[in-house]
Amino acid sequence: MSWDPRPVPDVTPETERYWTAAAQGELLVRECQDCGLVYHYPRSLCPDCFSERVEWREASGRGEVYSYSTARTMSGWPDDDLPLVLAYVELEEGPRLMTNVDADPSAVEIGTRVAVEFRDVDDAEIAIPVFVPEDG
């Protein structure tokens, strides 16, 4: 079995809005109306206080690399996407989100400022957020 093309996430009632918003060019986070926590990945109950009063909030789409690792080879992964920079990006809103930094690995360091872009998948209803370094 191969990853080529990139895998499509499982869309669930809890995560559908996140993925469909991405296809519209929006990166969403969840915000608890009771305790104020802004969190990722989406969950219907706040993971700090179990409040069900959680809202979607559009993130700025900017952040910085919290950490990263570059895979040089990966069986089954699309060759065009190698080497593959896996990263946690710390969003301006706070949460650290696992993603790819779609750039030459030499352009990526901890602290590199990045901005979101969206990649199409086979399912036209959804898209996948990735990040690229700001200002080249």
Place this chain on the structure above:
Amino acid sequence: MAGTEPVYIAGAFEHPTREAPDKSTMQLHAEVAKGALEDATLEKGDVDGFFTAGVPEYESGLPPLIMADYLGLEPSYADTTDFGGSSYVSHVGHAASAIRDGRCDVALVTLAGRPRSHGQATGSGARDLRTVQDSFERIYGATNVSMYGMAAQRHMHEHGTTSEQLAEIRAAASHHAQYNEHAMYREPVTVEDVVESRVVADPLHLLDCCVISDGGGALVVVSEDVRSNLDRECVELLGFGESIGHHDAGRIDLTKTAADRSGSRAFAEAGLGPEDVDYASIYDSFTITVLEAIEDLGFCEKGEGGSFVEGGTLRAPDGDLPFNTDGGGLCSNHPANRGGMTKVIEAVRQLRNEANPEVQVDADVALAHGTGGSIGTRHGAATVVLGREDR
């Protein structure tokens, strides 16, 4: 502290195989169960508690049922807690609780699996999206190596840890593995060999990664009543702790693990501290796994793991903290991608003077620590503190 009745490990057995294409995983479970019971001088009919985790090859199948069926067990107590590789350290603690509650007297813990025969290679990505988290992680091509790579990268950034310091962990393990006739890699390697091996996912090199092996192991945990009738040296469980570390809603800290919680509980229960440990088995899926656990267990301050491991600290028999004297998961065996079992087994060998003679430590107190899952996302941490029976 609830339940202070002494509990002992009476049997420990590591399957000698590292590649078993002609055996079923269930057969390996049975073989290690038989081996551990023989080691304990007990019979299959004595077993009334059964502890195991999931069977990787069988996504469903209700592990406790298919395994009790296959093994012919009718336990009065069963536990299939699955934290990944740390599970088997947890099972020792869970067995102790069950024994102290009077639920069983002879608890059998088994592990087996055959990832090598299934063709798994270092750096492989899991291809199935099973959990909600997979859709936010695996779709980005996250592999075990790249997730631990991110942890190493961040540790280096915050604390100045170097690739050479990580490499010393592998070099020390390989120094021990040369004396283990069953080890997958017996050739000693140097720090230079590690840092010059190919990068799998930076900053981790091929030799920063554990072996991929078929195999398994088993333990027999018994009550004081049972032990008192055995003509076999046992190892006392002095303390146990476990915990889970995870994303924390987006606040993940890649430089630390839940070993601070599991370790402090285990030490508190034992009434001991890191300074009392003569030998340590520390989970070594990757070199960074060891480094972070050393800090979190309190053997040194956070951030000082790199300098701590320099200068032969981890090398048996003379280092200050001899570790993984079987060669560990880095060089000897990482059965079923789950190394917690072999961590406990080597600690038992050390306390019984059954380690390989060149690396036998004069140890009264040993620690075994497991890290399951991934410190890059979510992981189980489990720690046992063990003591020589006549210490």
